[in-house]
Structure formats: structure tokens, C-alpha cells
Amino acid sequence: MLALDISGLEMRFPGLDTPVLSLPRLHLPAGRQLAVTGASGSGKSTLVNAITGLETATSGSVSWGETNISALPTGRRDAFRATHIGLVMQDFHLFSGLSAFENVMLPARLSRRLTPAARERALHLLETTGIARPHQNIETLSRGEMQRVAVARALLSKPGVIVADEPTASLDRRTGEDVSELIVRLARQEGATLVVVTHDLALMERLDRRIALDGGRIVEDSAEVRAA
């Protein structure tokens, strides 16, 4: 369980005068759940990339707990992400030719963090997420099942944070609701801080706090509304 602290964060792309993302300050206490909304181009994806360390901040800092990830070199940042941040993406990014179980295990296997306990946990997570045949080839699964495998993969390393980028956008409503419920429930069970970028109102309602982005700035924050 890690708290998010952003201060003075700016993300700029070469050739653009205005920053794509500009967050003077954002604090999310450990174990809380945050929904991020906004139109396309509002800076949501850039925010995901910044807080997961997939992209380096132009200036400012992003900290999870005590770790300022924007100050880490690429290799250490990758390692931090691998151990502390579980990622769920709109397009699943599962690897065909492998089974559901192998997909869940892949990141651990590639970073040589493979232990018998991890195997146990992978099978347990697949059971929890409702994948009946973990050794079935990933291509034969339905889209809803694929996203649930992706959720199991995100949770394997017992991350302190789960970041989901439009997890329900490529699913139909019913399946989307199941996946939303699953993510929120598991994040709570595992005690992970949750950040979800979404347009899905049903999913937003399940989360404690919501911020809206526009032009790379926070234009609305439910926490401030409540405080005010």
C-alpha cells in the first residue's frame, strides 16, 4: 500500500509550447481509490505514463511512498514498476501462444522472480478472477476473460499500487461491470492503492475520489468539492 505524491509535475513533448500535463500538487493517501476522467487529449494517458514511470517527467517529482520514481534511472524505475505497480490496460496486452497461467507468470519469469510461491499465487489469482482453465491458450478466451487474466497478472507481485488505463473501454457493458467490480474488490482485498483512468460512470462510482483533467490540468476534484 503506497501513497502517491505529485509535486510540480510537468510533462512536455518536443515541439509543443504548452505542457501536456501540469500538476502542481496531487496527493492520494495509501489504499485510496482514484478515478481520472477527461476527454481524449486531456492528458490522462500521460498521467498514467508519469505515475507508472513509463515516461520520465520533464520536471517535478512523482513519489510512491518514499520512492521518488522520477529520480530513478530507467533500469531501477522498470524494476520498481515490476515489483510495486500492477498495470491493467485497455488492450490487455496478453501474449498469444501462451496459456493464461503462462501470461500471468511471464513478467515474473522474465525478471527471474519466479518462485514456487509465485506459481501458487498465480493459480490462486486465476481462480479468484474466475478463469476455470488456467492452462488454456489465451487466444481461445473471451475478451472479458482476457481482461481478468490481465488483472491476475497485475496482482501477481502483490503490488502496492494498481493502475488501470480504461480497463472496461473495450468490453461490453455487462462484462465491463464484472471487470470493474473485480478490480475494485481485489484492490481492496490486496490493500493496494488504485488509480483508474476511465469514462465508465459505473466504474467511477465505485471509487472514493474522482478528478477530471482538461488540457493537462485538474479542472475538477471530488475531494476538494467535499472539503469545500
Added chain:
Amino acid sequence: MIRFILADLNRFKAGAFAVVILIALSVALSVTVTLQERAVRLGSARAAEKFDLLVGAAGSETQLALSAEFLQPSPLPLMSGRVLAKLSVDPRVDFAAPVGFGDYADGHPVVGTTSKLIAALSPALAQGAAFASLGDAVIGADVPKRIGAEIKPMHGGAEEGGHTHTEIVYTVTGRMAPTGTAWDRAILVPIRAVWQLHGMSSYDAHDHGDETHGSVEPEGHEHKAHVSVDAAIDEHFDVETPGIPAVLVKPKTIADAYRLRQEYRGEATLAVFPAEVLTRLYATLGDARGLLLAIAIGTQIIVIAAVLLVTIMHVSARQRQIGALRAFGAPRRAVVAIVWGELFLLFLAGFAAGLVIGYGTAHLISATLTATIAIRMPVEFAREDLSLAFWFVGLAVLVSILPALSTLRLSPARALRS
């Protein structure tokens, strides 16, 4: 890791297969050139090592060596029979055997010689006995005839429009053990029978000095010979001995060999070490091999360039996958290892397939050559091939590491957006 690489290759089956085939064919080309050149060299060297010295009439050394060692049909000038008589009694000579060519039976060369040559080629006969009378014949291991079979010699090959000798019918009395040389296809008959058949009871330098005894016969030459097939063979040669194209000589010592060669190198005769002539031929062969190998290596460079192009395109096509691997926590070294491993695996598979194809092709060529000239061409790998293999593997490592390293520069966020 391996599991992932295999699953990934399985997704790009067709492309991976094409790359493997491309590499395999270019490797096969070099392997075949190397193996085949070695096979020809070893095969002919083994064929030549039976005799140390060849003595013939003055003329081309290469032709003398090729005709006497490989029984290639080519007209050789005759030399005086006195040479044979002299060599037969020379104390430095272990044995001296005349060879007389020109006749064929069913495409097999009929070679007139003595029982000493048979004893040298095949110390123990595989079947039957050596010849005892003029009508007897001993066949090489690859001549498809039975003991007791009749052989009707033809002057010159049938395809050259030769005529059949009606004066004699040889009877097969023995078969030699396989020697791995051109002699396996030969039919050996007593030299005196050949002389009588061609009306050469004694050598006369004035009449026959310019005559070539081979597949070419001067026009108007008539055989008026009569051969008595039951007459016992006579392997004692005196000054009256008719002309012969070549004498195979086994000197007693190496020093004798050099002395003899020196002595018989003159105006009328020529003495050569077949091995020496072959060495000179190999030098030419070696040049040809160098050229072929250069071409083969050239093709390999083109193939490697093509493979490089394919992989660079492939890497950019799978940016998303690589980005995802990074995003989900695969360290950069793992991603590099995957891309590198996949390529290297393709290289290795292509290399292995190329070795097999090249080896098979060389065997096929050798088998075809053996069928026509009866010289066994051993297709074998040698120690020096190892360095070629190391070069290839080293190059494969280098070439495959380039696209792999290019993934290092890839930003996972950008890769995922693409």
C-alpha cells in the same frame, strides 16, 4: 524465456521458415564447395598413392598421370619397350608393371598389364585367381561380371565409333577387392594379349615411334593378329618388348624414387610422381575453390543483409509487444535477450539445416562422380571447418545483437501508443 521465444516464433511461422531457408541455402553453398573440393582432393590422392612413379613417353605430365591413375581415355604416345625391360631388372625397383590402354568392354577400360600390378592393387583377390594364360582377365570390384564371363574387347569406346576385336574373347578368372580407385572399374588382361591383338609382337621404333596408342588409331591400321588364348602368360620383358604407353613403378626406397625419376626424365621418356602432378592440379583446384567460396561468402553477406532488414522491420512491427513486455515489468535485458534469442535461434536452425543440405549435396555429387570415374570421393568434415563454423556463429551473434540492442532505445510508453 525459451517458451516465450518459441511461442513467438510460432506466431511468425512462415516468416521464420523463410529466414531459416534463406540462411540454410547460403550455408549449404559454402559447405558443399568446401566438402566437395576436399572430397576430390582426398579421393584422387588416395587413388594416386598406390604407385610412386610413372614412366611414359615424353609428353604431357598431367595427361600421363590422369591416364595411368584415373584411366581417363586419352591418347598417350608410346615409348620403347626397352624402358620396361630395363626397369624390370633394375635393383632399385620393387616392381614395374606396364599398362596398355585403348580397349573397352561395356564401357569399362580394358588394361593390359602384369600379375604384379594385380598383386599390388589387391594383395588378395576377392574372388577367383589372377590370370595364367593370355585369354584370362581379372576384373575390378565394380565391374558387373561373373567369374567365367566372357569379355569381348572393343577398340576405343563404343560412343567413339570403335570396332570390336573379333580375334579374342577374354574369360574372367578373378575379381579384385575394392581399392577405391579407378581400377575398380577396370578389366585387367595380360599385356601380351593386348600387344598381339594390336599386331605389336615387337617394338620397332622406326615404324611405331609416332604412333599414339590410345583411343585414336591411325587410319588404315589393320589388325592381322592372332592371339592364342591358351598360351601361358610371359612376364619377362627383354629388349624386344613392344611399345607401351606407361609403366607403373614401385621403387624400393624414396631415394631410389628420386633417382629413378631423374634418370627417366629425358628426351624420349618422362618420369613423374603422380602425387606431384596432383599437387599441381590441386593448386588450380584450390584457386577454383577460393573463387567459389568467395562467391558463397558473398551470397551469405547478401543473405545476412536481407535477414537484418527483415528483423529491423520485424522489431518495429512488434514495438507494441516489446513496449508491453517492458510495461509489465520485463527488464530491458530480458527484452534484448528475447529479440536476440529469437534471431540467433533462426540463425542456428538455418546453419544446422545448411550443414545437412550441404553435406547431402556433397555426398550426392561424390556418388555421381564415383559412378562415372570409380574414384571414391570421401565427403568428410575436417578440423579446419571448425574455424569456419566459429566465424559463422560469431557473425550470427553480432548480426542478431544489433536489432536486439535497438529495442533498448525504445520508450515503452511510445511503443505502446504505436
